[in-house]
Amino acid sequence: MSPTIELADQVFETGPVVMTPSCVEWALHADEWRFRIEAHAPGVFRLRCGPRTWLEPAKPTPRAQRQADMLLVRQEPVGEMECRPLESGGWRLTQGDAGLEVGGPDAGLRLSRGDQCVARVRLPVRPAGGGDAGLWTLAWTLEPDEGVYGLGESLASLDRRGVRLVSDAPADRALPLAWSPRGWGMHVNTLDRVEHDLRAEGAYAVQARGAGLDLFLFVGEPSEILNQYTALTGRAGQPNLWPMGVWLDQAPGQSVEASLQQVRSLRGQGMALDALLLADPAILGFQVDKPVFEWAADRIPDWRACAAAASALDVHLAGACIPGVLQGTPLFDEWADRGWLLCDDEGEPWVCPGTPASGGRPFGLLDLTHRDAARLWTERHLQAVEEGLDAPACQAQFDLPDGIEARGGETGAVLRTAYPHLARRALFDAVAGPRTPQEGVMLSRDLFPGVQRFAWQQGPDVDNDWDGYAATLRAALAVGNSGVAVQTHRLGNAQRPADTMTPELYLRWLAMGVFSANFSFQGLPALMPDAFDADTRALVAHWLQWRYRLLPYVAGIIDDAVRTGLPVQRSMAQAYPADADAHAWDTQYLLGPALLVAPVMRPGGATEVYLPRGDAWWDLNTGWRYEGGTRWTVRPGLDTLPVFGREGHMLCLGPAAQHTGEINSARILEEVWMFGMPEHNPVVMRNKIRVMQMQGSSYIKGLEGLRILPSEGLEVKRRGAEVRISRAR
Template identity: 85%
Template sequence: MSPTIELADQVFETGPVVMTPSCVEWALHADEWRLRVEAHAPGVFRLRCGPRDWLEPGKPSLRAQRQADMLLARQEPVGEMACQSLDAGRWLLAQGDASLEIGGGDAGLRLFRGGQCVARAHLPVQPAGDGAEGTWTIDWALEPGEGLYGLGETSDSLDRRGALLVSDVPRDRCLPLAWSPRGWGAYLNTFDRVEHDLRTGGAYAARARGMGLDLFLFVGDPSEILNQYTALTGRAGQPNLWPMGVWLDQAPGQSAEFSLQQVRSLRAQGMGLDALVLAEPAVLGFQEDKPVFEWSGRVSDWRSLSAAAAELDLHLAGSCIPGVLHGTPLFEEWADRGWLLCDAEGDPWVCPGTPASAGRPFGLLDLTHRDTARLWTERHLQAVEDGLGAPVCQAQFDLPDGVEARGGETGAVLRSAYPHLARRALFDAVAGPRTPQEGVMLSRDLFPGVQRFAWQQGPSVSNDWDGYAATLRAALSVGNSGVAVQTHRLGDAGRPAGTMTPELYLRWLAMGVFSANFSFQGLPALMPDAFDADTRALVAHWLQWRYRLLPYVAGIIDDAVRTGLPVQRSMAQAYPADPEAHAWDTQYLLGPALLVAPVMQPGGVTEVYLPRGDAWWDLNTGWRYEGGTRWTVRPGLDTLPVFGREGHMLCLGPAAQHTGEINSARILDEVWMFGMPEHNPVVMRNKIRVMQMQGSSYIKGLEGLRILPSEGLEVKRRGAEVRISRAR
């Protein structure tokens, strides 16, 4: 092993060996190594360090190119920077108000925003020796009280200080982006193992394993960081409208006819519903002796089920497994063909049984093999044509280090890349034939690049107030990590339902209505029919709100396609300059216009903090409040503390029982204004726009809609144009 080297003075005193508007490069270790810094995008620096043949491999192998494409949607730098020599072997690389200072006696780097240092790190380098991989440690010094956000899913504090997370350990629920409200972020670009150690309050140590170091540094507000990170690593496409309607998760052991009757019962009570998720085991899989899918025997007649669902305007989803059952002729055939992952001896690795396989062991398809992945995609494409609305697949297996793919992937790389390959294949089946790509597939898997695929499932949680808080924090934490959409389960059919009171049920439901989406649980004790008539009436009330919100929610998701911002936005992400707001980690912005403060405790009394920098309009009373204030509120079970952000508008649609009742050409029914409009409204497919004039606004495309002005505004119509001005 070569001795450890550091980024010290002597490395930089001789100056760069390469200097272009987008790239600066220094020679290290007798010019056997190089340190390269690129202006990858405005406010984004890419720092790579390693042997020259790692940085400049010539034509990359197909395996290396495939992994690079899975990690980055944009490979080439698109920014420019100025390079300036400072004293003591330090160099300053500047892009506008974002700059990176590198070198100096402390062997490190410093990130600046507008001339102010926002982050400092120490960069010791342990290079590879004799072909072995090294460990690269970036030690970030955190300021007192500085929070660090992102890094995947958690049901605890959104500030990840105190945690130790390992990227390829499934139970850690880790994602690679970390950021601070001070204005910086970091992303280690690798499928190999990365450890994020925040157990020391004043430091964050990121340790990456690999031949070279590939580190992206971001400078800007958290929203700007999420925008640049998702532009770099990829974003999901716009889904159809129906997935934004209400879902029902079938409980284990229930028949399809029983679930259809539950749907009919909800509809008869005026409750909306759009999708049914069939319970595990997998609803379809390979025949024992042929590479052809067959529908599960527990669905006696899939065609009849699909037809019955179509009559109800109901979409069906069901689970699948990326494998073939052990002990079948097809298992033996594909083992001989090399289409299954193998163990260290070259024999097919047998995965222990899972709920999706009904407990039967199976061999995992080697999805690094193009023919295998293509076949799996084609079979699901046929299932979609037969009426499957969305596949459900959990493919994040804790693969032993000895398991290897045909392309050579093994260990941490295979554990991180395999769920990405499975999700890509399924998304191609659902959305591939459509232009533009529309569709969803459901999964709990987390991996680098997960934000490219819609739709992320929420966790299984307990049927109590703690479980309610856990699912909310999980959605906010993955939103902090670059995932735009995570759904919620209203309870868990696999746990005792006795702790689910009517009050908790309605509070949980109200939060789910004002979120990306949620699902009822088919267990009778967790369905609306388990409660009294007054509670059921309130359930119907909240479901009407859900369908009226669809234009706005669809607009937020459409906005996420362009910006990478999540549907539910934490206070730290939305208001980084207001430290007091960060402590309110169960409040969130729903898109840009609405502040939602769910009631998180029994008793009906809660506190709300309205962040500084904006004024807020109470949707329930119409009163206006200044930001930077705290209020105690006592909402009834038919209300939720929701506040409109001044200068924004809320676009609502008609009440409906499913999205099939909504006319996509006239999806808007009503517009609520919070003060003088200053921002374009968030609405599906941007059907309306705002033009600013002196002292007033013109809104086009609102003919025939009800306009609800906030206090002190006048509204005048002229054809399809509405003029809003201050009352005189």
């Protein structure tokens, strides 16, 4: 029988056996087990409990080190804390205003901010079995009106109360971070299975498997939690500028020439576009008898001519790939003998059923834990990039059966969790190449611990109706709550009936996509702008001009995400945790720090908007100022979107363009909109604009040559390179 550990055990009354400014540790069960708490960072506590041989291995194996690197980019604690005993029993650990109490009469953990308890969790740790099969149970107590956010993608409610999620079940679309607006967050640090059960009233049960428990607890505002979580687990780098331009997803069965003709048609109507994503199946793959890539000759007879034609249009190409080799080929047999493919429990190569990327043909999965196999796959894609492929797309979150094993020993839930991470890492290395800092994107829908390290996440497939439009928006906000900075949207779905896509829905969906991380047109003719009347096409061109004018701001938000971990589209619960009224408005969002966007989500035009408390808001369409904490009914036309500027902020806009190649990197800005007296430096790509306040005025450097639109009641005076904003007299 495995040992039982209760935080109320008298062992906590004897005091720690280790106490340093960053670490406190108790001995358990004749010192064969340890319970360790680290001040991992300000507001972050790391709890580890288990056998000493698990907690302090004599020499970490390469497999263990590889898995640790997949989970964390910062292993060592950087915080400090105070530890003191409590009169009621147990101990209190404090970092600034973040506190953690362990043990005591209620046998649990208590997280606090200042004098306020923000979370209680019972931690009766009783592994259900020995070794790696241990089951560790955490029982959180939730207040009746307390929301729990994060935990991956949701197409419905952003509050995850009422659901059950399994980390390694691909259909659950789970991610490891959970948090509450009350001021706590939680992350179980493992590649093994974690089950999140929020179905019971007032309770949140977490079960994690493994030989030991590794748990991170966060205290703070949601923005602080996301900051610390992504600093701990990794953040994406800044992508190139071109992926932020408009995309076109090729329709199934469509020829490349037909897609390029669609690009020419859009450009001829004044509509901007930057990238073409070629449809499944994969456009390149291994030859049948050589470890060399070849282009799909039946779809692209001459890849070089195709790449040249796209380049002549300033269009970047992306396309699907599969991390494997087709069954029934000599190369499949050769790599099976070499041990480069994932195998079943009898040592035979496991055959993955056909996928859209493989054209329905079964294939063997490359064992990406094998360094030589992973290196070869990266090198072949690097060559493809050099030949004109700007971004690979890969879906590698396979539902691998138990018993399938990698060379490194990964199997079961660990392999299901690790494999998409390994695939994405290998492809990103090919795209980013040797550049420092690494720039580039690879497209995927896969969700796994560490997904936020990669800059470009694809949105879900949804129906071509108002509910599908709402689902893609909620999905982006949900993964943003989970630490993913960028998720894109598809304007419709070429795989679903298109007769429900009305001009009104099309334009509302498009407007939301313009004010997001990014979006893509669908190449199905019924979902292209040419399928609609001339007035609708003119409005499409209008919104695309807005998209390109917004690029410096959106690029600046993504640049900020590299430093803060905050997403491009931010839910109301995340941005305004103290305003409980705001949390119900789950299709409103902040686009970066400066803009509140309230998309029209139903036909008819009229929509309600809630302006959160704590800020005043300026309507971009009318210039009127509104106090926060108020609700308004607005009726925007199809050429407008309810967008409000946050007081004290600025919006910097660039020029309209047909593609990002027309944007002068030395002059990316054209105009500045001000929302009240400027107090904050603007968010903008390559920002060199600085705001300083003095004697009731704002002094701004970096606005030379730009048009300045102050809000009502302000006046602008230029003094050389400096601009003074003051109250109008």
